[in-house]
Each structure stands twice: as C-alpha cells, then as structure tokens.
Amino acid sequence: MRPIGAHEVLVENFRHDRHLWNASEREIEQFLLLVANRIQDLKRDERFKYVSVFKNYGASAGQEFEHANSQLTATTFVPRRVLYELRAGRDYYAQKERCVFCDILAQEERQNQRVVEVRGDYVAICPYAPRVPYETWILSHVHDSSFERSALSKAGVMADCATLLKRTLQRIRTITEDFHLVLHTAPNTLHRSESLGYWKTIDDDYHWHIEIMPILSSKNRSYTFKEVYYSPVSSETAVRRLREAKIEP
Secondary structure, three states: OOOOOEEEEEEOOOOOOOOOOOOOHHHHHHHHHHHHHHHHHHOOOOOOOEEEEEEEEOHHHOOOOOOOEEEEEEEOOOOHHHHHHHHHHHHHHHHHOOOHHHHHHHHHHHHOOOEEEEEOOEEEEOOOOOOOOOOEEEEEOOOOOOHHHHHOOOOOOOHHHHHHHHHHHHHHOOOOOOEEEEEEOOOOHHHOOOOOHHHOOHHHHOOOEEEEEEOOOOOOOOOOOOOOOOOOOOHHHHHHHHHHOOOOO
C-alpha cells in the first residue's frame, strides 16, 4: 500500500473557546457545511475510498489542540468499523428491502424509551446495545447515505442538526467532559467499485449518522471478545439521565 492520504484540522470556530456545545447554532451549522464541503472535495480524488471526520475532546480522548477543532482523514481503504456497517446494512436490505437505520429509528420513536430528543428532522438516541455508557447517535429522518449530499442539498437543512448536536453535547457534558465524536457517511461513491458487493445498493441500505462515545473514567472494565461490548449503564437509564440534564434552553 502506497503512503497516500490526507489529514486536515477543521477549525470549528474563529474564537478559541467556542466549542460545539457553547457556540451559536449558526456557527455550528457553518462548521457542518465546512465538513460537507471538505468531504465532497476530497471525494473527487478517486484514490480516496473513505473520508473520516472525528473529534477527540479531553485528555483521555487524545485531544491534540486547545483551539476548538475536529479532524479529517482521507484513506485509500474503508475503515473496518464502517465496513462492518456497510456489509450489515447490505445484508439487512437484501432480506427486508429496507434500510436498517430507518427501521431502528422508526422502532425507537415508536417505543420512545431510548430517544433523547427530537429536533426537526433529526433525532438523538441511545442505541439499544451501547458500546460505552451514554453512547448517543444522531440520525436524520430523511434517508440519505451521504452526509455531504444531504448537508449541501438545500439552504438551512443543517440548522436543526446543529441545534440538536449542541444540545446533545451539553447533555453528555453533564456526565463527562471527555468524548469521541465520529461522523459515519458513505464511502466514495463518485468512483464505485465494480467488485465490492456493498456498493450495489448503498444509496438505499446505508444511512449517515453521528456517533458520540463518552469516556467515563470510572467505567467498569471487563474481559470481552473483540466487537463484544459491556456497559454497566443501560440505554434506558442513560436516556432518563440525559433528558433530565439541565442545559441551556
């Protein structure tokens, strides 16, 4: 494998102390559009198969810079975690002819046990089987495999997402300040593979979303097999605690 890739630091705000939980909704919306534009631009390079966008905040999360920022990497391969999602989504679609993420969202809203908050077309949930306590996802009611395509589709489409992201992070920060945030979006579909099966129905079976993984210093640890996770806090308990959190109106 040749050493080809891209790594960018995405400045979230021109002010040093304006983070995604205390910036204005408009500033967060502008940052989300910056993310979308950078992904779209890098995907024009056929060598890049995937563009990852992530934020590490706090000493235990590996934070590198003081100024409010996220980071982006473009790689010549699809990361394993995303590859797992792509394959699972394809297999589910082959059986049900529906998007598994859309079905999860519909079930969570119907049961209303693990929904943290709804803001316009966007929903914050604690997934049924969390990998860590208070793990939270943000998904859109509008199905789209590509974050950048969704974000750049029309003016104002990211406004509610910006508000929900801000409020969700405020809730999580009442539990812990340290967290990982990762955007999951489709691989580079501008240059589709002829041999990889998960490309065939990707626009129908995959659904972009944001995953937030809080880091609790007191988290109990236990032996697990790879890809098998243990959380001492159920999603239902996490949702009750996050809903009750006192945050800015």
